[in-house]
Amino acid sequence: MVRHVNAGKTLPHNAVAITFDDGLGSNYHLGYPILKELGLPATIFLATGFVDGTHPLWFQEVDRALRARGASTAELFAKLGQLKRLPDAEMRAEVAKLTADCAAAHPEVTLPMRWDQAREMKASGLIEFGGHTHSHPILARCTVEQQAEEIRQCCDRITAELGAAPTLFAYPNGGPTDFTADTQRLLAEHGFEASFTMMPARLVSGLTTQALPRYGNPTSMLEAEATVSGAFELLKQWRGGAA
Numbered sequence: 729m730v731r732h733v734n735a736g737k738t739l740p741h742n743a744v745a746i747t748f749d750d751g752l753g754s755n756y757h758l759g760y761p762i763l764k765e766l767g768l769p770a771t772i773f774l775a776t777g778f779v780d781g782t783h784p785l786w787f788q789e790v791d792r793a794l795r796a797r798g799a800s801t802a803e804l805f806a807k808l809g810q811l812k813r814l815p816d817a818e819m820r821a822e823v824a825k826l827t828a829d830c831a832a833a834h835p836e837v838t839l840p841m842r843w844d845q846a847r848e849m850k851a852s853g854l855i856e857f858g859g860h861t862h863s864h865p866i867l868a869r870c871t872v873e874q875q876a877e878e879i880r881q882c883c884d885r886i887t888a889e890l891g892a893a894p895t896l897f898a899y900p901n902g903g904p905t906d907f908t909a910d911t912q913r914l915l916a917e918h919g920f921e922a923s924f925t926m927m928p929a930r931l932v933s934g935l936t937t938q939a940l941p942r943y944g945n946p947t948s949m950l951e952a953e954a955t956v957s958g959a960f961e962l963l964k965q966w967r968g969g970a971a
């Protein structure tokens with residue numbers, strides 16, 4: 729899809745690319761069998777430290793600690809929102825404090841895939857792997873040196889485990905203020921052909937290659953259909969026209 733768009737070609741009507749972020753084991757156990765059955769290719773963006781087992785996803789850690797204390801979903805979201813605005817080092821210190829005395833087990837659905845599972849999926853020819861940093865920081869909250877290190881480590885680990893450097897990247901959190909011009913420059917320097925945000929829009933030719941749009945995971949079949957069919961886009965245009 730990226731190569732098509734970069735070449736200035738129009739995508740086929742209702743073309744869809746499927747992506748997953750982080751490297752969850754459920755991508756292998758739940759997603760992969762269905763993708764295989766339907767013959768659908770997908771790209772999985774790996775936070776390599778998460779798959780290595782050395783860097784738990786910080787937002788999962790906050791979830792685990794707060795839920796163990798009986799926090800509500802609203803309280804959890806409020807806390808995550810607050811943490812996401814902090815410089816990375818401050819955020820990590822806060823998370824360490826929150827999780828210090830948490831003995832709750834990691835729920836099964838939060839566990840990473842193993843590298844051998846990633847290799848098996850890659851060998852099928854159906855699944856491609858992209859980068860998503862090493863320790864999943866919000867890159868704009870990091871120093872430029874930290875950003876470079878996160879991108880380098882991610883590339884190195886994927887190259888070592890999967891035999892080729894990644895060419896696609898997805899920004900952690902993926903909002904408009906979650907990456908910088910430095911991030912985009914570093915990614916281009918590391919050979920990334922394109923990077924994806926979480927800013928929802930259709931993929932058309934002429935977009936900035938290191939800030940391509942992407943829709944979040946639908947929470948219902950209706951939402952999935954409205955996204956894929958373009959109904960949401962028509963609604964946006966209609967509202968834009970009416971305003």
Ligand SMILES: [Zn+2]
Pocket residue numbers: 749750860864900901
């Ligand atoms: Zn992520």
